[in-house]
Amino acid sequence: MIKYLGLLAVCLLFNTSGTALLAQNAPVSLTPPSPPAPRINGPAVFGVRPGSPIIYNIPATGTRPINFAAENLPEELTVDAATGMITGTLNTAGEYAVILKASNKFGNAQKKFRIIVGSRIALTPPMGWSSWNAFGATITQEKIANTARAMVKSGLSQHGFTYINMDDGWQGKREGKYMALQGNEKFPNMGALVDTIHKLGLKAGIYSTPWETSYAKFAGGSAETASGEWKKIGNKFGAISFAKNDADQWAEWGIDYLKYDWPIDVLHTEEMSKALHSNKRDIVFSLSNSGKIADAEAYGKLAESWRTTGDIYDAWQDGDAFWHFSVSEIGFSQDKWATFAAPGHWNDLDMLVVGQLGWGPKVKPTRLTPDEQYSHITLWCMLSAPLILGCDLDKLDDFTIGLLTNDEVLDVNQDELGKQATRVGSNGAIDIFVKPLADGAYAIAAFNRGDAARSTNLNKAGFFGVSGRITKARDLWRQQDIDKFNANRTSITVPAHGVVLLKVWVGK
Template structure:
């Protein structure tokens, strides 16, 4: 392993003696969308979700590619409505304030699974015990909203044992204890109005742990009288047992009328019949209610129980001391195979902040700061429910920072839903790790020992990886450097260092690009030149490009664009105009314009692909590069910006852009030959999520499809319309090679000068017979609406 002394010093500072000062960097004023990237809802059920976004208020929200029946409230960010048809719907969320605009893809999956990421919220028990009131819950809900926790994904406000009164009402369901809760529906409405969700508690026993009415009874009327005897619990002895008469259906219907979103079902031992009965009732309620089993769920039957629940307790109640916490960190591995999106292991609630259970006088958690970091890190790595149990009206800066670190929370909310497991253990020195959706790794180096600071090592062999990785400290949101083979760090007693490992990407095209040739490329005074495409025939390079009179400005392409050919004996130019090749034709598919040409050779035939109106691509053919060109009478593919690739067997692969509503997504077509027929690939978007594009150029090298395109929305590079590089082995699933911008608006020339253009688009790569990229062309436009084609030599680049 190689790293500098500087990093050794930094690591020592990172891992030792955490203080009560928050490690989480301050959140800036700019908007940032946080929380889960995926959300599950059942067909036809109401969507209840608030976009978690930090940043200065006021903030407005919007979304594109939204399915019918779904709305986004511009002021609150609440997503509501319903979707009847099963499937995955990727929408693009946007948050905007005076400091900027941010977008993020959000996938709504309509199917049987809900809680596709672990629930995040609050439960009253660790602060109030069974002494809970409606006013207490509402105060805590308001604190969750006003403190900003809601902006980081915290959403559930769950009532535990202690709310239940007597059975009654039109449904003969459990009603609230009116001395504590005057109006449950009103409370639910007020919680939902804050953008939060509402949860409740019950038990299949006759009597709950807190001596309240349960979901069954030994009489048909469901009358309840608190036991006066000392009866052992968890032994199937009444009243701590399931009664003869069940009122599950009535209770669930009542909860649905109260708009309940979460239900904790508490008893022991948990068995399949009563678990399945409640699952079925909740499923048929017309509302998605997260179903959590408590407590000490038997491991022997978890395979069956996990199929009919969303979360389950893996042990008894937690306490705010190191012994209780430590026992839950390295011991959860056997449960890991059962954790998956929609179904989560639950080692119990969190014990940070001010707690107190049933005690009159509350107290700050007895865990040290390091222990609290270990607590939060372990819960996030294990992808378990994050349910606070503290007084949120008394959040200090340390606790707030602990609960609002979005990079740490993202590990918990990762859509892959993997639970971290122990990959290395030497006594009480434990390393846990997991895979995350983007192909990276997350790990925690835990010093659970009582003997001071210890040196821990994260070994690549234990992770099953090789090569160089960027190691990032998630708590400080800071890259620590590039490491190979292993990563070592000191870790404070009872503390943790939580990191993310991202593979160092292979070199991009940018690494091989040289300065642009000052007097190269293609210029035609009086014309805007756009969309270059170059092919070598003999010793001559032929450039096909779009042009139109400069007097019409950039927008003139829509009426006046035509395809021209220019030549040069030097790949880098300068190119000289030769002829107009194609113009628009009245009465045909290309009657609007001839634009965006791409020239390829298929066998002995030259094929010139081009577009007319949006989402219209066709082609012309010729036996010679100089023509004559024969055009097809109808379009070949209903999409734009074609990037064709002729395979060795003569078949064709075409990567392009399709405008769907207001989204520019990548689609692909294949054909047995350039003559067609062209068949669209099934994937809705060849790029990840809703990553948008313009202007792709494609080549085959290293056994893969390689694409450079204009990052239309900044999804890949973070900068709108900078160049991004993707690759794919199958031509269907493209991945981003690197976040590095391949090109920007600034061009540096071989004489040392530079110029920043208003627009720089339509990239084109030229490859030699070996598949090496040797030149990179772009269309450039100045502030004065002057345009030409720039070219940069490339040092024989192969991905």
């Protein structure tokens, strides 16, 4: 009899007949601790436009100090041996094959890494944090700076989380040399804040809207007069757009990411896209929210990501989310968008609702159960969605850190092939999703949408889309190989609202 510990702290007992027994479910972290020897994490590819400054901090776990190096790095770029920060500028389009290296007293690690200089950036889904789901409009400069420090202190930055994004609530008067929006009294020195974020090896994001007034009732990107005076009028487009003014200011501050809110129409998206591209600085352009699938092809030409739904809430199923959308309502409705996902262009399912959330001055634990949280993270990784955290990073517990730092799971999201998983089969309440990977393997996720534990094997679930015999299978949450896995005989028992995530290799 083979003992296999499943994803949700569930003990599965397999025998040769394919039967399985479900043991005690416990809210514990399934992610093994990072070993003391170095491991280089994050994507295997990085995109940059010609002439744009490169900021890439090599994400690596292991006991510090770690010495970093990069073999075959272009002479225009340098790597800081102590921090792993790669900086510089490449002016000519092309592709560079680099080997990233990390060493400490416990061992050495290396990873193949491609730098592609061309028209596309965000060649893998962005990973980071945004302020709205924790703080709402109560953000301040100090809260954002503290969050950046918490990103590093918690170790999340060592696993590829990079962006620290200011959502709605920073906007003040329109003035200065660009006649652009400046920070309000809560953000007295935006340039200094961005510098603080960059010095931590992270990137800075900001929020705006083409409307006169934002969701939280702050100044937007248009106005009725050339002076840009804001009169806090309703949700509409002003007569005069300041898209270029604001884009120039963001580039000077060093902004790396823009969340552009309400509504996602092609006309104003194209206007802001041109404004961002007019500066020699790569700024990830993220559209929010409720995109129209009829416009998806246009989004892909103008932006790096676009919201496919309304706002998410920390509820598992429909009817529990009030006027927002539940995790399952969003996550299991994405097949129609799959063809539009590709390196540099991502379907955005909104922020992750794990950890401590609040949408205002106070936060509380997510309402999702542990099983639902594993399903949530797995879905977003399988669907190649941006992984943008919404929780208070100063209040992370061990369970949440384990959810967010499993590098084998994150590798599914950051896979350079950039294929979005689709549903390939079902058996009752269990849905099977498959995602092809760049190394020729497949990620397979079995989700149980029902209210009781259920068992299946892959073939009984109508599994198809992977040709050949499975020669190896690995449980990604446990980071363990599964002995003698057989798609016909091995029974998978999935807890209610839970998931089993596998990586499989196939042969003839």
